[in-house]
Amino acid sequence: MPRLLVCTDSFPPQLNGVSVVTASMVTGLTARGWDCAVLAPAYPPTLCAALSEPPVLRRFSISSRALPSYPAVRLAWPPLRLAHRIIRDFRPDLVHCATEFTVGWAGLRAARAYDVPVVTTHHTDFSRYCDAYGVPFLRPVVQRWLGGFHRRAQLTMAPSTTVERTLRAMHVGHTAVWGGGVDTTHFSPRHFSLLSRHRFAMGADFTFLHVGRLAPEKNVEFVLDAFEHVRVRFRERRLRLIIAGAGPIERRLRQRAGDDVIFLGAVDRVRDLPALYASADGFVTASETETLGLVVLEAMASGLPVVACDAAGVGEHLEHARNGLAFAPGDMNGCVSAMSRLVADASLHERLRVGARASAESLSTDRALDQLDALLHKVMAAAAVSCGPSASPLVMTPAR
Structure with missing residues (x-):
């Protein structure tokens, strides 16, 4: 059974597109034989539970604070030590960083320390938000951060070909289009x-x-x-x-x-x-x-x-x-x-x-999750080949 550690700054009951797609990914991959663990912020009981949390046997939560101007958004201190401990104990075959902020960053750093292959998703082009929030001069800075983050992964998934082109412009070379699909049974x-x-x-x-x-x-x-x-x-x-x-x-x-x-x-x-x-x-x-x-x-x-x-x-x-x-x-x-x-x-x-x-x-969730399952297995297979036959998946010590 392949093991996947999902590191995300947004997860149910927080409600947004990232949390919806990430929760669907965890549920769908679990149904397809994956052993999934999730590292995500903890949310207060007062947060409106408009999005139910999927059943995850291993849910690791870290304390978070509300963004003053947007209380529904939670900010967490980078959980680097916890990410290291989870990787040592859980021993994932793959780490998925669903977001580029503190939790995703910690997952990326820890995975690279232990030579665990990483897949990222570029859900949101935050550089385009700069205009809406009155700070257009920050757009190049945000783009450099996003590009630097995703270039460290074995693969970056883009929700659309438009986003994939944006990633290529940021010099992110290993990309694939995967958007998560839509649940055509639930929405009908x-x-x-x-x-x-x-x-x-x-x-x-x-x-x-x-x-x-x-x-x-x-x-x-x-x-x-x-x-x-x-x-x-x-x-x-x-x-x-x-x-x-x-x-x-x-x-x-x-x-x-x-x-x-x-x-x-x-x-x-x-x-x-x-x-x-x-x-x-x-x-x-x-x-x-x-x-x-x-x-x-x-x-x-x-x-x-x-x-x-x-x-x-x-x-x-x-x-x-x-x-x-x-x-x-x-x-x-x-x-x-x-x-x-x-x-x-x-x-x-x-x-x-x-x-x-x-x-x-034609964009059903079931079809999309089958594609994701196959895509992640290809990433693991490619990583195994690059490590060579002498690499032991049981030796979980930080890479030098």
Whole structure:
């Protein structure tokens, strides 16, 4: 049974795309015969458990503190000693660093000390966040850090070919595209119900949905403005916009939104989110920084037509007029026009529903996890060859 140590700065119950994909990886590989251990921050009981933690026999937690401006984000001191001890005791065949921060950094350092092969994932291009947070001058510094981190791994996985090109530009040579897929059973049109429409205050109104963290880089204010333009166009018809998610700018967004905008906060992914997706009429996002756009794939799997910015990873799965409608980054008129077409054209709406589901079925989680299983075995096999026949996996002493 191969052993995998996952080192991540984000894991359930913390809710974001990285934690969702990483938890899915651990669950899926365990089902495929891997013995998985996880090193991740500890989270307080008060953290909203919108994402349930997968069963992990070996979960190593380290203390963490909330980021002052964003309490849901936890910061941990680099657990280098603990990472060394785990590798000595657990003796993994492979270490996966899912993030580039303190926990991922400690896992990378410890794995290299013991000559354990490392796989990393570049989930988030943090250099692109610099503009959204008002520090564009830091972008080259962040890129150098990210590139230096991933160049130390045997393989770096990218959620999309767009991200893979970014990695190559950072001189990261050993890459593979793997995005994690989408659970097409959990997210499905079969979860539609009139009861859910009533519960989420949709009623008979045409309802747009936005799901995601309420943070500057998600460009939610753009969505609010676009919805207001569409609402004015259709004065004779009731429209709604539902915002599902939480984050540091939630209060500002609530103050800006009109009466037809509903904020749900963090939504339980198991109990509520599938029905929310499947029961809405359209999904809209204006984020320009998504490396994969998991929420877009979840909406598609639910048979929900998507209006999205044709940028970064989202553009690789969004096919204009087939599974959704695309608009260019920053193009308010394009976004308003796409949203208006969904409202006005019932035949287009139905065609996009069918196309969205078909697209998602080709990106199922099961298929993606089979690919990951094979990919990780190839990394281990290549590492075994490079070590040579004299290398003993039982000798766990730091490499000189």
